Amino acid sequence: MKTNGVVGAIISCVLGIAMAQLPAQEVPSRELADGTYTYDTLPAGTFPASPVTEFYAGTEFFFASAQARTGGRITVSFSDTTAPGVATLAFADGDGHVDFGVAPRVWIGRHLNEAWGIRATYFSFSDSEEKVPEINPAIPAVGTNFSTNYQVTQLDMRALDLDLIYSAYINDNWKLDTFVGARYSSVDIDALHHSFGVFTTGNFVNLLLANGSAFDGAGTSLGFSSRHRLNGSNLSFIWSGRGSHLWGHYDAFNRAAGTVASSPSAPLVGAETQRIDNAPGTLDIIETQLGLQYEFQVVELPINCFFRTSFEFQRWNMAGPAPTPTGFGGTIGELTTNSNAAGGPGGATLVGLSLATGFTW
Template identity: 30%
Template structure:
C-alpha cells in the first residue's frame, strides 16, 4: 500500500474496492451417451478506483485490480436420490494471472517560497497454473421449472509472485534549499495461490424440444476467497527536508503477499443439450 506525508499531512493509497462487472464464459460438450463431458471456462475481473486530493495536499491516488482465469476440465453428471437432487462434478487445470497496484501523487504549496512533492507506488503480480475441482447440486422445486442450487470450487495454483515499489520525495525552499530522494525495490518468489468459490441461488429451466435441450437462467450470490502464501514483498521509502521554515516530506511505496475477498451477484444463462 502506498502513502505520503507532507508537512504532517498524511495521504493514504487507494484500493480497487467497488462493484465491477466480471464476465464468465464457458462452453462444453458431452462424451457420447455417457454422463461425462468436457468444458472450458474463462473469467475476467478488471477494477480501478481513483480519488482527487483537493487540499491542503493536492494530487491524486489510484488503485487497480486485474484477474484472468482460464479452466480446462472434465466432468460427470450424477444424481442423489437421498435428497432428490442432480449434480455436476468437474476436475481439471486452471491458469491464473492476477495483478494489483496502488499509487499516490501529491504536492503542497505551504507558502510562496516552498514547494513539497511526494510520489509512491506499489504493484504485485501472480502468474501460475494448477488444479481445480468443483461441484454443483440442483434441487427442483415441486413440479415447477424452478430449482435451488449451490456450488463450490477449490483451486491450488503454483506459480511466481513478483512485487515492485517506488518512492520519491522533494522539498524546496527558495531560493537556496533543495532536498530530494528517490528509491525503488523489487522482489520475486515462488508461491502457491489458494482460491475458494461459493455460489447459492435459484435456477429457471425450460425444455426446448426443437433442439432437444434445456435453456436456463441462474441468479446467485457468489463469494470468492483468494490468498497466496508468498513472503515476496517490496518496500521503498524516501525522505526530504528543507527550510526554514521546516518542511518535511516522506513517501513509502510497497506491496506484498496478495490476498482478496470478492462477493456479488452472479447472473448466467445458456443452453444444455
C-alpha cells in the same frame, strides 16, 4: 458497464418461455446399448431428469463489490513550520480499494455420455479506483495547505479452466456434478499515491509512491455443483463451489520518488525502488454460488435453455516474499517530508450477484 449481453440473454429466455407453450410431446430420455433411445411423454416446458444432450454453453455476468489488498501500505506526511502558521498533512493508505465492477464468465462443454463430460470456462475481472487517500489518524491535519493528493488502485484478475465432470442423478429432483480440472490464473494489484503542487507559500512538492504484487501460474481445481428441482417444477435450487491451488511466478514492488523545494534552498530529490521478480509463489482461490435456476425446452427443438440468478463469493490469496520497504524524506527549508511504501503478497475478495443464461443441445 456493458449490458447488451445481459439484455440479450434475458430476451432469449423470455422468448423461449413463450415458445415453450406447446402440447405434450415425446422427447428422448436415455440412450440404450444398441444406439436407440427410450422416450418419455412430458408436458410442454418440462424436460427429462437425464436429457440426451451433447453440447452446452453459457454466459454469466458477476456484479461484484471488489475488495483488493495490495499486501502493504503507503504513508506520507508533510509539515511546514513557517511562522506564523503551522501546516501539517498526513496520509495512510495504499492497502487496496473497495469498488464495484462487472466480471464476465463464459463456458462451453460437451457430455461424453450420461455420466462424464468436459467443460472449458473463462473468467475475467478488471477494475480501478481513484480517490483522495485516507488521512492518517495518528497525525492530525493542522493549518492550511494547497497541494493535490490522490490515489489510484488497479485490480486485474483472469482464470481459464478445463474440467472433467462426473454427473449423477440421485433421483428425478436431485443432480450432482463433481469435477476436477486444470486452471491457469493471473492476478495483478497495484496502488499509486501522488502528491504534487504548491504545499504552502514558497514550498513545492512532487511525490510519487507505489506498491503492488502479481501472480501468474497454473494448478488444479476441485469442485461440485448441485441442483435440486423444487416440487418437480422447472425451478431449481443450485449450490456450487470450487477450490484451486496454483503454482507460478510471483512479483512484488515498492517505489518512492520525489522532489521537494523550499526557496531559497536547493531542492531535495530522491528515488528508490525495491522489487522481487519471478519468485516462486502460490495462489489459492475459493469460490461459491447459491441461487435459483429456471430451465425449459425451446419449442420442438432438442434444446434446453436456462436462466440463473445467484449470490457469488470469491477470495483470491497470493503467497510469496515481501520486498524491502522504500521511502523518501528529509527537511528542506521549513518543509519536512516523511514517506514510506511497503508491500507484499496481496489478494482480492469479490462478493455480489451473478446472472447467467445458456443452452444445451
